[in-house]
Amino acid sequence: MVEYKWIALSNTSLGVFMGFMNANVVLIALPAIFRGIDINPFNSFQYLLWILFGYSIVSAILVVNVGRISDIFGRVRMYNLGFLIFTIASILLYITPGKGNIAAIQLVIYRIIQGIGGAFLMANSAAILSEAFPPGERGFALGLNGVIGIFGGIAGIILGGILASIYWRDVFLVSVPIGIAGTVWSYKSLKQLSKPNRNQKVDIIGNIIYAVSLILILVGITYGILPYGNQVTGWTNPFVISSISIGLVMFIAFLFVERRVEDPMFRLELFKIRAFTSAAIAIILAQLAFGGLQLMLVLLLQAIWLPLHGYSYEVTPFWAGIYLLPLLAGFGIMGSIAGRLSDRYGARILSTLGLVILGIGFLLLTLLPYNFNYLVFALIIFFMGIGNGLFVSPNMASLMNAAPPQHRGSASGIRAMLTNTGSTLSIGIFFTIVIDVLYVTLPPTLTSALNAVGASQLAPILSKIPPTAAIFAAFLGYNPVSTILSTLPPSITSSLSSSTLAVIMSNYWFPNVIAPAFMQSLKIAFYIASTMTFLAAIASALRGRTIIYERDIMRISEANTINDNNRK
Structure with missing residues (x-):
């Protein structure tokens, strides 16, 4: 059986x-x-x-x-x-x-x-x-x-x-x-x-405050990426500012409430366990760094590299996924190996090493030109996948082992919350950096490029393209220039020669124009991500020895109880 x-x-x-x-x-x-x-x-x-x-x-x-x-x-x-x-x-x-x-x-x-x-x-x-x-x-x-x-x-x-x-x-x-x-x-x-503890009460007040606070924060971050009025992002939008601010205040209030509730939703006592706290901090910092990476690499491939290598925009979403398989392969190869090793040697060295590898990988990505050699790119992201695999499995095992058996549902929920929240925040950070840099550099770059091919009459129109629109169009498999030209009056496009139209509507023109500014923004994002990853490595290194609740904390508690009884 x-x-x-x-x-x-x-x-x-x-x-x-x-x-x-x-x-x-x-x-x-x-x-x-x-x-x-x-x-x-x-x-x-x-x-x-x-x-x-x-x-x-x-x-x-x-x-x-x-x-x-x-x-x-x-x-x-x-x-x-x-x-x-x-x-x-x-x-x-x-x-x-x-x-x-x-x-x-x-x-x-x-x-x-x-x-x-x-x-x-x-x-x-x-x-x-x-x-x-x-x-x-x-x-x-x-x-x-x-x-x-x-x-x-x-x-x-x-x-x-x-x-x-x-x-x-x-x-x-x-x-x-x-x-x-x-x-x-x-x-x-x-x-x-394990027998559920039905005697506990559902923390209704805590649930409501927590849910509303996180909704406000994450919705605010999502709309912060979107254009607002004449601005390329929405971080000055009163709704975004108030949403995030109120959400943060409510989350702080939630933590105070949880300290006074008889059966709290958010088991703050778990954070008294050093191994649990270090693992949790490492998760949120690593996700802030890594959560937006795949989406940024997809954009790099779809908006620039694949069109430059002859792929039509319509097929770039699929091929971007194929070309990112080394990232998944690295994680897949190392994930189960690292999990087995952590059972024998603990999580501290493995998880910390994995985060260091990730941080180095981000630095290596900053050295790539936009028309990179794919083999070099594949080796870097495979290397990063190895690092992520080394980190995730041992760190998760460390966090779950440190939690009391009766609170492992809460521990698992906290882990998943930190993972998803960090990933969403990471995407917001990456997108904001890319869009803000493109907002400054793209209009003059487009104007110069249009003048060079004899399409100066399009400069006032194309230079006003919101970077968000250009990026999302490429992400969805549309040629941004062709899509914009299809919305213009025929009198404008008819004033251009057929050779000029063929150049600017080709797969090569727009990627070459946008690439330098896009790579500049990615480098900034990767430097920040690398810093967060190294900070996560420090948190991981400070976790101390491996704690298994059933072996360590429960035995200590039982020993203390026996000693107390003997004294009596």
Whole structure:
């Protein structure tokens, strides 16, 4: 008979496979989705952002709440519910009716529902594995679980490219059979190993304050990326400023409330454990650095490198995913190995080394020219994938091992919240740097380039292109210049010679014009990311020796109790 721990690993791995696959399928298929619902990328930035980020924002908001509730009502029950919600949302996405803005809003809503299901899965999968596997095997289990997620990501890239070329709705349908199988299997096979503590109360006040504070912060960050009035980003938008400010104040108030509630949602006592705190700080700093990397590399490939190497804009989303496979391969190779090593040697050296490798990788990326040699690029991102694999599995095992068994749902939720929040913040930071640098440098660069090819009459028009529009157009598989020219009166385009039109509408002209400024902005972002990664390495190094709650803290507590009894 198969041991239960392998049943738990296979089931939770199916969930993480589905989650990673779904994320990459949507990322690769966005051009087909936007064309399918007839949305213009030049005036629909908000839909793009919410389809991309809505899932992670909702997951970040809910995972701690769900983790805490799961400690009370049962992790397996909440995990099963997550599979069901995710599957229903996938079906709703597939049958989305209509076109235009209405269809876009529906997609955003259904992605948010998917995020709710994802929160139930993310908040409980690590806790279920930590219960099923003994302390000496948790690193291996969590590492292998992450590696299977990477395979899901690779499958998502391939399936996204194939299905998007057939029918855009199919990219959502692919998750349905996995979701149905996972829902049935988890319901029949997973067991609640630790008894839920039904005597605890749900921290309603804490849940509300926490949810509202994080919603305000993350929504503010999302709209901070969007243009506001005549400004290229929205960081001076009163809504953005007030949203983030009120959210931060409410979060501070939430921490004070949690210290006084009998059964708090956010288990602050976990942060009294040094190993837990160091692992948590390393997660948020590493995610701030690494969370936006894949999206920035996708933009670099789609907007510049692939068009310069003869790929049409329409196929760049798929090929960008293919060319980023070394990043996933590095993580996949090292993830399970590092998890096994952490069971034997602890997380401190492995996680710290992984973060140092990541930091060096960011510095190496700053040395690349925009028309780089792909082999060099592939080696750098593979190297970074190795570093990430060295960090993630041991660090997660360290965090979960340090948490008391009865609070592992909360610990898993805190870990997932830090991961998703850090990733969203990272994307906001990366985008802001890139857009602000392009805003300053792109207009004069475009004007000079247009004058050089005899299209000076277009300079007043093209030099006013919002960088956000140009970047998102390339991201969605549109040639930015061709898209803009198609919206102009025929009298303007007819004044240009056919040779001039052929030059500026080619795959090569716009990437060559935008590349120097884009690379300058990426270098700034990579320097900042490298600094955050090295700070995360310091936090990781300060975690002290490996703590396993059942072995260390519980035994100390039992020994103290025996000594107290002997004294009496």
